[in-house]
Amino acid sequence: MFGIAQGVIGVLSIFLALLLFLNLLEVQTVFNAPPELLPLYLLILGLFSIFSVINGFFLIKEWWR
């Protein structure tokens, strides 16, 4: 269950990064994200999403076995 949750969090983080990058739904305003820090936020979200997806994948694989 935690594997699936972690995987979903990872995927949603990617979507959030996309929303921030393209400023859809005014998310930059919602998060008070200053434009000069945007690349940093995107990098953090990107790395967090990758590791979350991988972490979730390992747990799902373990459960599947």
Added chain:
Amino acid sequence: MTNKKKYGLFSAVIMGLGGAIGFEIFALLNYAYFDLAGPSMISALAFCGIINLVTMLSYSELSAALPEVGGEYTYTKVAFGGIISFMAGCLRWLASIFGGALAAVVFVDQLGVLFSVFAPPIQDLVLVNASILIIGLVVILIVLAIRGVEEATTFIVAAFLAIFILFLFMSVGYTLTPQNIVPKASPNSLVVFFATTAYIFPMFVGMRALVAGASQIKNPGKNVPRALMITTILLTVVYFGVAFVAVGVVPFDMPRTVGDPPLLNLAASMIMGPVGGILFAIAGIIASISSVGTAMSVQSSILGGMSRDGYLPNMLQKIHKRFGTRYIAIITSSLFVIFFGTSGAVEFLGYAASFGSLLVFALVNLSLIQLRRKMPRLDRPFKAPFYPLTPLAGIVMSILLLTFPVILRDVNAESALLSSLGMVAIVLVTYYLRMVKREIDFNRLRVAVGGICFGAGITLIVLTPSIAPLSLFSIMILVGLVSIIAGILNIAASARKID
């Protein structure tokens, strides 16, 4: 399949020019002139030519000694193998992605400039629907690439050179007033100068197409180094001349608004009238389309090569039954081109393409040094002169050009560098996930990833009160808790299995 050697020196030079002369001159000079260095952009162009010449000496030696298909990927594989060659392949692929995306953006810009001359309402329509046009362009080129349609490189190179020569010829009677083309000797001017050099560097890197096609060139030991030197000199002269004229007629402090034509188009219309504007817009459109097509071809062959060597999934080297092309690799790469192209961020893409190429250049120069040490008896029809100064100079220049735009606090450069570093991190993770085979290594990796998520979860919970809006407070705490628990579960499950 055997590679038939069919190209002589002239064709090799055309190959180099065809790879280099493209959309970049229409896209990159604009920001470099109006927002970065002003007239001293011309000196930055000349400096780019010198840096490129130094690295091409390394390329010349390596391509003469290892004339196999693959270019940088082959050189780093023979010199280092493992993660380094994988990194070189991925960086080359990324640089090509960013370059292809930038070309797609320039296509729309130039289309808008074309219509601005005789149908301004359509220009507005073009600019508003830029993303759709970019997607449409890439989809059409995907179909052509899968079908294996080859472009007429010789014709395109000849057409470009003719247009540029006409532009230079018609400027002869024009009063050119470029001032301050040499940067001032102040710290800030020098930082700006180097940042500009980094930004416009992609104008030269395309000549690597010559190296990638070395296996098809007759007597590669002699012809490839000669062609690289000739191409570099020709390119530097042409670019310098065109930029000198453009800077001479267009004042860099002229008021600019969104939708104004880029520097080269503006200069062409000032010297050659509306016909000049239309001619350069058409040239820009052709260059962009050609560059996106070339980028797709390069990207798919890089992915196919790395898939063949086991770094990437086998499906990427799958060949289309009817057309004989790597259609999965073409489609995969094109999705990235669409994603970055629809951002429309010219300055970001320019820096990103440059940074990827600079990192690859550094690895190629390192490969030269490594091969001289590791394989001193390798047959080298051409040897880079002044070794080890030339490869060391290439490495130092690459590092300097990577750092100066960031020192300048150019937001686009910072975004591009951070994105490039983020991509490098993804490349490293991909490599270790792909290449780890032993059960114990796999479990160690699992512990490492679990630890990272555990730490990320704790960090998120600690930082949430200070960074999260109230509405998202509980969600972020939940995300942090899930990360912590999932991390602990992976660590606990794997730690038991490690000896």
